[in-house]
Amino acid sequence: MAQKLIEVFFSYSREDKPLRDKLDIHLSSLKRQGVISAWHDRQIVAGSEWEEEIDHHMRTADIILLLISPNFVNSEYCYAIELPEAMKRHEAGEASVVPILLRPVVGWKNLPFAKLQIYPSGAKPITQWSNEDDAFFDVGEGIQVAVKQLLQKRGQKRQEQEQEQQRIRAEEIWQQREEQARQEEQEKQARLAEQAKIQAAEQLLKKQRQEQLRAEQVRQAEAEKARRAEEARRTAPPAKSQPTIKPVPPIIDWNRRQVLQWLGLGSGGLVLAVVGKSVLEINSSTQQPPLQFSPSQDLQPLLGSSNALTMATSADYPHYEFIDSSSGKEEIIGFDVDIAKYIAEKNGKTLQINNIDFIELIPVLHAKRADFVMAGMTPTEERKKIVDFSDIYYEAKNTIVAKKGANLKTADSLKGKKVGVQLGSIQERIAKKIPGITLQPLNRINEMVQEIKAGRIEAAIIEDTMAKGFIAANPDLEFNVILSTEAAGSAIAFPKGSPLPALFNPVLQEMKSNGKLEELVKKWFGEDSPALKKAS
Ligand code: ARG
Numbered sequence: 001m002a003q004k005l006i007e008v009f010f011s012y013s014r015e016d017k018p019l020r021d022k023l024d025i026h027l028s029s030l031k032r033q034g035v036i037s038a039w040h041d042r043q044i045v046a047g048s049e050w051e052e053e054i055d056h057h058m059r060t061a062d063i064i065l066l067l068i069s070p071n072f073v074n075s076e077y078c079y080a081i082e083l084p085e086a087m088k089r090h091e092a093g094e095a096s097v098v099p100i101l102l103r104p105v106v107g108w109k110n111l112p113f114a115k116l117q118i119y120p121s122g123a124k125p126i127t128q129w130s131n132e133d134d135a136f137f138d139v140g141e142g143i144q145v146a147v148k149q150l151l152q153k154r155g156q157k158r159q160e161q162e163q164e165q166q167r168i169r170a171e172e173i174w175q176q177r178e179e180q181a182r183q184e185e186q187e188k189q190a191r192l193a194e195q196a197k198i199q200a201a202e203q204l205l206k207k208q209r210q211e212q213l214r215a216e217q218v219r220q221a222e223a224e225k226a227r228r229a230e231e232a233r234r235t236a237p238p239a240k241s242q243p244t245i246k247p248v249p250p251i252i253d254w255n256r257r258q259v260l261q262w263l264g265l266g267s268g269g270l271v272l273a274v275v276g277k278s279v280l281e282i283n284s285s286t287q288q289p290p291l292q293f294s295p296s297q298d299l300q301p302l303l304g305s306s307n308a309l310t311m312a313t314s315a316d317y318p319h320y321e322f323i324d325s326s327s328g329k330e331e332i333i334g335f336d337v338d339i340a341k342y343i344a345e346k347n348g349k350t351l352q353i354n355n356i357d358f359i360e361l362i363p364v365l366h367a368k369r370a371d372f373v374m375a376g377m378t379p380t381e382e383r384k385k386i387v388d389f390s391d392i393y394y395e396a397k398n399t400i401v402a403k404k405g406a407n408l409k410t411a412d413s414l415k416g417k418k419v420g421v422q423l424g425s426i427q428e429r430i431a432k433k434i435p436g437i438t439l440q441p442l443n444r445i446n447e448m449v450q451e452i453k454a455g456r457i458e459a460a461i462i463e464d465t466m467a468k469g470f471i472a473a474n475p476d477l478e479f480n481v482i483l484s485t486e487a488a489g490s491a492i493a494f495p496k497g498s499p500l501p502a503l504f505n506p507v508l509q510e511m512k513s514n515g516k517l518e519e520l521v522k523k524w525f526g527e528d529s530p531a532l533k534k535a536s
Helices: 014-026 027-031 056-060 070-074 076-091 133-235 256-265 297-303 335-346 358-366 427-430 445-453 466-472 500-513 516-525 530-535
Strands: 006-009 063-068 098-100 308-311 323-326 331-333 350-355 387-394 398-404 418-422 440-444 461-462 477-481 490-495
Touching: 006 014, 006 056, 006 076, 006 445, 006 516, 014 027, 014 063, 027 133, 027 530, 056 076, 056 331, 063 070, 063 076, 063 133, 070 076, 098 256, 133 440, 133 445, 297 500, 308 335, 308 358, 308 461, 323 335, 323 398, 331 440, 331 466, 335 350, 335 500, 335 516, 358 387, 358 490, 387 500, 387 516, 398 445, 427 440, 427 461, 440 445, 445 461, 445 466, 445 477, 466 516, 500 516, 516 530
Parallel strands: 006 063, 063 098, 308 350, 418 440, 418 461
Antiparallel strands: 323 331, 387 490, 398 461, 398 477
């Protein structure tokens, strides 16, 4: 790196010019070495107001040589202007001032520069040296010392500056890194927020798709229902020919329009169940919605004048409730029906049964459009929020029904399989918890059996009592009890706040203690159940 030359300034009186020139010559080796720069000398223009002007070079010089002589001290400019300026810069560390005694000066020791290092050595004025060259040589040595010190100082300063620059650079790099890290963090946060948004949107979409899918499945099931009903009825286990049920009394009042409608519609759901001297009514589920049956006036008349109890069920659930046509007419019979009749009778009421899809049962109760539901329904916590339940009257287990030899025994074994469940049943809820399963919710149990046989689903989750009946009627199927799942007991459901549980529960208790319930369990689900015997 090219070094800045050391600038030397001569401050002297005009009268001493010859001595100044000699000194100049003595310093020429330093000039030649490229250490000090061209001399600066003030150029005083005759008559100019120079008192005001201080030479520009005087203000920038690194070394100021004061050539002391009586004339210097006498000169107003040298003594009163340049000397104080030089001393000021020396004290401020901006320049090195080197006083050189050219000639003897009376009392110089009391002048301001006397405290500085004076040359020649011993403060012997140049003109008093016996050999003038020696004197200038001595002065030259002194100036060299000053130059060396200056160079050292410069070196130090440069080092300090470099260190400072390095520090600043390090600081900048650090700040850049921090800024970069901050930006990266910001970008990361933005990315995460974006991802979260996308995820939320995807989930919403997924939910919507699932809802659409479900709606579509319900629609399809609905559409196939009519077509399958005929076939399904053939595969349902044959109904027992009511050996213990009192014969259904003759139809007293056919609603002609309803009957015709029903016949026209084919095999929609059908109801006919009567206790005592009651009027028989027919409701076709294909007429819904709106549901045709009426509630017992918001349950109020129940405690008073009304004589009928309206039960809703899904008669697709042998042997809890299913349609029996063996007698030539269609009738809903089963375990639940027997219990309902018993309870109605005990309470001096007639019973009307309405057959609707399982998924509609709770909404119908909730809307108080039926007095109670018996449908092998399990009192789950979710349902308890919407409806009230009686005591449990029957405990059952869940099973996996599949083609013979499929050997599906655990929930785990259903992973990756297409599995049927009844829409709205607890089996659907249980199946939803099995990871990796593809659910096929269907409206009717019969449909599930059809789907398995046709190979459109690989299995179905069905209660054991039901499974037994279906297996008996379809030897190409098998079932396995799922040990790990929750028990699937059945209870009677009522609209929330209904007074009926208080009337029903004591009868259920009575049936438990007097053996009636046991008898009905044997009749409908027992090994020697005539229904099962007939089926196998
Ligand atoms: N126990 C199961 C449930 O409560 C299934 C009942 C199905 N009943 C019927 N009649 N299909 O969800």
